[in-house]
Amino acid sequence: MGPVTMTLRRGELAAVMGPSGSGKSTLLSLAGALDQPTEGQVLVGGIDLASLRPAVLADLRRRTVGSVFQDFNLLPGLNARENVSLPLELDRVPLHEARAAAEAALGRVGLGDLAHRFPDDLSGGERQRIAIARAFVGTKSLLLADEPTGALDSVTGERIMRLLRELCDAGLSAIVATHNASHAAWCDRVLYLKDGQLAGSPDSVSAAGGA
Ligand SMILES: Nc1ncnc2c1ncn2[C@@H]1O[C@H](COP(=O)(O)OP(=O)(O)OP(=O)(O)O)[C@@H](O)[C@H]1O
Ligand SMILES: [Mg+2]
Known part of the structure; x- marks a missing residue:
């Protein structure tokens, strides 16, 4: 992936848009410490993730970061409530x-x-929606959502975006990959990716001095 510099502040809700293959899911994986960058740094709370021991990183992934993946990753042998409470347990x-x-x-x-x-x-x-509930349950500080409204009708999709907005207004930070401009409109800013690089107007991106 090319040079993408972005800083996400506490309480901020950011959208990532861009065509298929532009790197949205990759950016979310890097931000959530689910993948490691070949170049560059990911700082969480000012700390470079590459400097953390594996056990500390695992704690961070479990306690601090909630993820909604494109394929949900629910456990079929657990009911909805058990799927959501599992990370806490x-x-x-x-x-x-x-x-x-x-x-x-x-x-x-x-x-x-x-x-x-x-x-x-x-x-x-x-x-x-179960996957979304599982991602924000407990005391998460960062929520990464990969097209969380993709399978939802427009009313439910708007409802989920309103919920993410409320969670962020209460102090959560979130990055949402989406193809839907009206869902992106709930966000504080929109990052446009193209071929793994930031595109878009300087006003809409924080391209300098960030983590
Ligand atoms: N583990 C990997 N190793 C190498 N290349 C990868 C890997 N995962 C994804 N890619 C490539 O990186 C590019 C960005 O993929 P990514 O999944 O981040 O796109 P995306 O913007 O999420 O697309 P979509 O909208 O289809 O979900 C693609 O060209 C993809 O083939
Ligand atoms: Mg993707």
Whole structure:
């Protein structure tokens, strides 16, 4: 990937747009420490991820970063509530707290009544909302969402963007890859990628002095 410099502030909601293959998913993977850059640095809270020991990096990925992947990655053997509470349970949050947090998160994405359902018995859009609930449950500070509204009808898509906006107004930072300009309009700024490079007007990107 070419030189992309961006800084994401606390509470900021940024959209990444660009054609298929332009590097949106790659940028999200690098920001979430799910992949390592061949060049350049990724700083989280001022710390270069490359300087962290693997165990610390694993903690960061689990506790600090929530991801919604293009293919959701839900566990088919767990119901919706269990899928959402799993990251908290792995982080040794007491079971009753993890369950309550998972139910609250499912309520926020409009799936409060379907918490006991298994992924295979839900629609694509419902599965997507479980993945979104799982990504922000608990005390995450960075949410990375790869086309989180892709499988959703326009009303539900807008509803998810409004929720992301609320979460960011409450202090979360998020990067959302999207092809949908009206969803990008919920964001503080839009980064346009083309062939792995930043394109777009200087006003819409932070191209200097950042992490
Ligand atoms: N692990 C990898 N190793 C090498 N090249 C990769 C790898 N993953 C993706 N690529 C390539 O990097 C480029 C950017 O891919 P990426 O998945 O980031 O695009 P994208 O903008 O998310 O596209 P889409 O809109 O289709 O999801 C593509 O040319 C892709 O083939
Ligand atoms: Mg992609």
